[in-house]
Amino acid sequence: MRTPFIAANWKMNLDRAAVGAFCRALRAFAGDAARPACRLGVFPPFVYLPQVVEALAGSGVAVGAQTCHAAPEGAFTGEVSARMLVELDVEAVVLGHSERRQHFGETDEALARKLPAALAAGLQPILCIGESEEARDAGQTEAVLERQLQADLSAVEPGALAGLVVAYEPIWAIGTGRTATADQAQEACAFVRDVLRERGVEADAARVLYGGSVKPGNAAELMAQADIDGALVGGASLDPEEFAAIVEAAG
Ligand code: PEP
Numbered sequence: 597m598r599t600p601f602i603a604a605n606w607k608m609n610l611d612r613a614a615v616g617a618f619c620r621a622l623r624a625f626a627g628d629a630a631r632p633a634c635r636l637g638v639f640p641p642f643v644y645l646p647q648v649v650e651a652l653a654g655s656g657v658a659v660g661a662q663t664c665h666a667a668p669e670g671a672f673t674g675e676v677s678a679r680m681l682v683e684l685d686v687e688a689v690v691l692g693h694s695e696r697r698q699h700f701g702e703t704d705e706a707l708a709r710k711l712p713a714a715l716a717a718g719l720q721p722i723l724c725i726g727e728s729e730e731a732r733d734a735g736q737t738e739a740v741l742e743r744q745l746q747a748d749l750s751a752v753e754p755g756a757l758a759g760l761v762v763a764y765e766p767i768w769a770i771g772t773g774r775t776a777t778a779d780q781a782q783e784a785c786a787f788v789r790d791v792l793r794e795r796g797v798e799a800d801a802a803r804v805l806y807g808g809s810v811k812p813g814n815a816a817e818l819m820a821q822a823d824i825d826g827a828l829v830g831g832a833s834l835d836p837e838e839f840a841a842i843v844e845a846a847g
Contacts, residue, residue, distance in 0.1 A: 600819060600846045601761060601803050601826035603637040603722065604833030605662065605690060615644045619651035621836035625843070626655045632847015634826070637722075638833075639690055642676055649685045660688030660722070663696055666709035668717075678710075678717035688720040690828075692748060694767045704747035712751050722761045722828065723748055724807070725788070729768035737766075738787050745791050754796035761803045762788050763828040769808025771830055775818070781806045782821035789823055812841035819846040 610618065618638075626636055637658035640648050649659050665675040681689060691710050696702040707723070714721045725744040727737045741764070749757065764784045769776050776784070785804040793799035806818050807828030818824055826846065832838045 598801070598803055598825045599633055599635050601635040601637065601805060602839075602843050602846055603639060603658075603660070603690075603763075603805065603826070603828045604839055605639045605693070605807075605828055605830050606641065606834060607662070607695070607830060608641055609834055610640070610644070612644070612647065615640060615647055616651065618836050619648055621840070622657060623652060623655050625836070625840045626652075626657050632844060634843050634846055636843065637688055639688070645681070645684055645686055653685075658687045658720070659685070660690060660720070661686055662690050662693065663702075664689050664691075664710060664714060664719070666706065666713040668713070678714045678719050681719060682717050686719070688722060689714050690722045690724060690763075692724045692744070694724060694726055694765060694770060698767075704744060707748040708751045711748060712756075715752065715756055720759070720761065722763055722805070724763045724765050724828070726765040726767050726770075726808075732766065732768065737784060741784060741788060742791050745788065746795070749795065749797075754798075757792075757797045758801060759803075760792070760797060761805060762792070763805040763807045764788055765807035765828060771809070773809050775809040775811075775814050776806070778817045778821055781808075781818055782823055785821065785823040785825075810842060812838055812845055815842040815845035 639660045664678045668679045692707045727740040731740045788804050789799045803825035805826045805828050806824045810827045810829045811832045
């Protein structure tokens with residue numbers, strides 16, 4: 597039985613005061629015994645990580661970064677290493693988000709270096725993959741997902757990937773208000789699990805999340821699918837009430 601994981605990707609949003617208010621609301625919500633059993637995670641911008649780690653200490657909510665560099669240190673202006681994140685008690689890291697691939701030129705080759713670096717430092721990676729609208733229209737969805745997964749995981753032994761989290765995020769559904777149908781999302785997430793299994797990863801223990809315009813109104817149907825183990829939420833995770841409603845719907 598895989599406990600659903602609902603993750604809030606704040607991207608480059610909120611400010612210090614809003615982050616504080618969100619953490620207070622989330623702490624109260626996460627501590628509510630009547631709340632459905634979900635693992636929760638928040639992924640703030642780097643600069644708010646110490647504030648969020650402190651505000652959520654002991655709450656059971658995982659705090660993660662939105663990316664990291666593959667090297668432990670060095671002449672990489674503007675970058676942050678996995679080791680630095682761990683030093684701040686950060687537990688997880690999103691890798692390969694489509695916005696990083698699209699706007700910052702993050703390649704599968706770079707991800708193949710980042711993934712082992714994150715694991716070696718003790719971070720839980722959430723690896724994002726997903727197809728463009730053109731690829732879906734051309735019937736290339738599975739080919740794209742398989743190519744990304746095989747490339748991004750290429751430098752990690754399957755045995756080191758126990759408890760892996762992969763987020764299936766079709767690019768055409770991110771921030772667009774256009775959600776994949778429950779059938780499309782289930783089909784893609786089941787395919788991701790099959791690829792993991794074929795690679796020798798313990799696929800039944802891996803979590804496959806769906807991301808792309810998840811909202812309180814569509815979360816229940818998506819989360820009810822057999823191979824969808826949670827959600828990576830962008831826009832709707834900026835409001836604590838909306839995020840809480842998604843978590844309730846997932847339970
Ligand atoms: C995301 O940023 O990973 C995401 C899925 O965004 P949104 O929920 O806004 O589509």
